[in-house]
Amino acid sequence: FQVAALAFLTGIAVAFPEHYQEVPIPYNFNYGVSDKHHGTDFSHNEDSDGKVVKGSYTVQLPDGRTQTVKYVADHLTGFQAEVNYQGDAQYPQKYGPPVTFKPKSYH
Structure with a gap:
């Protein structure tokens, strides 16, 4: 039993070297969506040198800010x-039914 256990532990040590280290990979990305019809407006960008990540994102909030x-x-x-x-929050004085759009049928 002891020989089998020692062989098992040795196999694990060989499979996972203790000095294994992932190499950081620099990257960058960005995207943006602006749909005035539905009120969707947001963007995101991010850069990394492999050690530090810097970025920002912007979104149009429902209150207008x-x-x-x-x-x-x-x-x-x-x-x-x-x-x-940015901007001041705007709240409507009257609340009505939600705005919905009927699907279009295509023939």
């Missing part, structure tokens, strides 16, 4: 965000 979040993240300091708002 624009929210922008700028952030930095790394293994030493973690995720740090700065949130800003």
